[in-house]
Amino acid sequence: MGYLGKLSKPYKWAMYLLVGVPIIIMIMLAFTRTLGVDFTGAEFTLDNVTRLNEQVYRQAIRNSLVLSSIATIICFIIGYPVAYMITGLKDKYKWLVLVMVISPMWSNMLLRIIAWEQLFKPNSLLNAIGVSLDLLGTRTAIVIGMVSIYLPFMIFPIFTVLDKMDKSLIEASIDLGASQIQVFTKVIFPLSLSGVASGVMMTFLPSATAFALPERLGGGRILLIGNVIENLFKRVYNYNLGSLLSIVVIVIIFGAMRIINRQEGGLII
Amino acid sequence: MKKISILLVLVLLTISLVACQDKTTMYVLNWGDYINEEVVDAFMKENNINVVIEEVDSNEAMYEKIRSGNTKYDVAVPSDYMIQRLISEGLLNKLDQSRIHDYQEGMFEPAVYQLMEDAGINEYAIPYFYGSIGIMYRNEVEDYVLEHGFGVLFDKDLLPEGSRVGMYNSSRDSVAAALLHLGYDVNTTDTTKLNEAEALLADMDYSIWGDDNLKNEIVAGNLDVALVYSGDYFDILYIVMDEGRDVEFGYMTPSYTNIWVDAMVIPTLSENTYQAHLFINYFLQFDNAMENVEYVGYTPVITGVYEAMKEDEDWDDITGNIYFRDIYYQDGFIGQMYKHISLEHYQMLEDIMMRAKMD
Structure with missing residues (x-):
């Protein structure tokens, strides 16, 4: 550890500086009234905390949690079989399919969002084949966007775990008389749970905090918590309430991580 | 070794030469695509000044940049209410009229000048462009829009079944449109009136x-009507006409609406106020103002420039449209300018808009 441990020092300090300090500033902002990040004349107040209970913020948080949960579940339903199927492929096909899964990530996420936005409009390219999706501004559009963008993050961790799994365990369970279904439910799936947990986190977290995606695909009509925070910072310069909401989101996310962690016996990422 | 030292000396020489250029650099804070770069280039050449233009997309961002002082801007182009706020916080210099040689009494459009005087900002600002908020529509619904004005944005029953309505995603503008439709003052702080406006916005399903995308969606046929800035409409009109496509859309400004003015100001942090005055003056000179209008395409604030445009046949499509300028001078037209109210008020407007979006 000694030598390598030293190598990790710069990273550790960068983390303290770039994660720790901003969070401390956010906590300070959350309980004061200031003009932007200017702390001169700041006074302690709990006004922001009482405002949290307003319906707008509660509903924005609920929107985020509901839509990202749906997206995560769909990602899992699609992602697990895909990952399972890829592990079963011959090596030469395996890399081909993996490249196909990765290739959308080679183009910028915003571009892909805008591409979906174009297709979701009533008048779009798709009119040429007689289709008008007309989904812009709906929750469905946001969920489709989230699934399409975060699906690879579900497939990869699951694939990695499945691929590295000790095949002798499967053979052993078959020798001991387990049926195909039992092999899957009693051996393969439990062993792949750590991959599922990372996959869930890597799709749930970014989609719960997304703001560009719901802004574009939601036609500005559906507010997720990311949009509300963005508005507070960019439009009304209420850094105080914005910081408090961000902290609330961090707390919710940490809470979610703990729950997943506990179920996995600390086997996370 | 020798070669390396020669190279080093050369590099140092070039650096020092570049650095030694006897040119002042001034910083201008502007909106995107809102100035004719050729005019700026000519200004730089004539006065041996280097001009750096930075762009922002909101008054709030402009405020934040001027206030932070990370760059010491010499000229900025904020709008009406933001100028008031900057003045109230002591962030703007009064303009030195004696250094703006080309300024003449009465050269600006009366509507603009009057509103600026009422707002108490004309000692600090020289107007740049102005316009209003209004309704852009597809030709199919023209009759409804001309008949009901802002009503089409707030009453589902006034438009044919299935019409699509777009709203400006800015709390100040969307609430203002609702207030104007109700016949109230755009700057009202009366909560009952604001609640009525909120009810209108919440009731509609935009x-x-x-x-900026609203205008494109109207052109593409994805929206039937939308609240847009007059400048947005003329902007897209030029583009569609240039491309030789059919113009299937129109624009109207109701006779009771908001008028905005963007104006040039000099922040107190400016270190080149002499050059800043020169810059402002440059854009008041007829030829430069004309070239700038041709590029930007918004309604000019200088009466002489507008008259010249009107005489030029090439501009008939634009100047012939009463919503480009003439509406502001018709009997019964009332334009109201946004005033700086308070940060709490802006938060309240934002809350109104967010609540209106929630089901």
């Missing part, structure tokens, strides 16, 4: 809450 297909898109957008900004």
Whole structure:
């Protein structure tokens, strides 16, 4: 550890500086009234905390949690079989399919969002084949966007775990008389749970905090918590309430991580 | 070794030569695509000044940049209410009229000048462009729009079944449109009136809450009517006409609406106020103002420039449209300018808009 441990020092300090300090500033902002990040004349107040209970913020948080949960579940339903199927492929096909899964990530996420936005409009390219999706501004559009963008993050961790799994365990369970279904439910799936947990986190977290995606695909009509925070910072310069909401989101996310962690016996990422 | 030292000396020489250029650099804070670069280039050449232009997309961002002082801007182009706020916080210099040689009494459009005087900002600002908020529509619904004005944005029953309505995704503008429709003052702080405005916004089911994209969606046929800035409309009109496509859309400004003015100001942090005055003056000179209008395409604030445009046949499509300028001078037209109210008020407007979007 000694030598390598030293190598990790710069990273550790960068983390303290770039994660720790901003969070401390956010906590300070959350309980004061200031003009932007200017702390001169700041006074302690709990006004922001009482405002949290307003319906707008509660509903924005609920929107985020509901839509990202749906997206995560769909990602899992699609992602697990895909990952399972890829592990079963011959090596030469395996890399081909993996490249196909990765290739959308080679183009910028915003571009892909805008591409979906174009297709979701009533008048779009798709009119040429007689289709008008007309989904812009709906929750469905946001969920489709989230699934399409975060699906690879579900497939990869699951694939990695499945691929590295000790095949002798499967053979052993078959020798001991387990049926195909039992092999899957009693051996393969439990062993792949750590991959599922990372996959869930890597799709749930970014989609719960997304703001560009719901802004574009939601036609500005559906507010997720990311949009509300963005508005507070960019439009009304209420850094105080914005910081408090961000902290609330961090707390919710940490809470979610703990729950997943506990179920996995600390086997996370 | 020798070669390396020669190279080093050369590099150092070039650096020092570049650095030694006897040119002042001034910083201008502007909106995107809102100035004719050729005019700026000519200004730089004539006065041996280097001009750096930075762009922002909101008054709030402009405020933040001027206030932070990370760059010491010499000229900025904020709008009406933001100028008031900057003045109230002591962030703007009074302009030195004696250094703006080309300024003449009465050279600006009376509507603009009057509103600026009422707002108490004309000692600090020289107007740049102005306009209003209004309704852009597809030709199919023209009759409804001309008949009901802002009503089409707030009453589902006034438009044919299935019409798509777009709203400006800015709390100040969307609430203002609702207030104007109700016949109230755009700057009202009366909560009952604001609640009425909120009820109107909440009751409508807007297909898109957008900004610059609203005009494009009207052209593409994805929206039937939308609240847009007059400048946005003329901007897209030029583009569609240039491309030789059919113009299937129109624009109207109701006779009771908001008028905005963007104006040039000099922040107190400016270190080159002499050059800043020169810059402002340059854009008051007829030829430069004309070239700038041709590029930007918004309604000019200088009466002489507008008259010259009107005489030029090439501009008939634009100047012939009463919503480009003449509406502001018709009997019964009332334009109201946004005033700086308070940060709490802006938060309240934002809350109104967010609540209106929630089901």
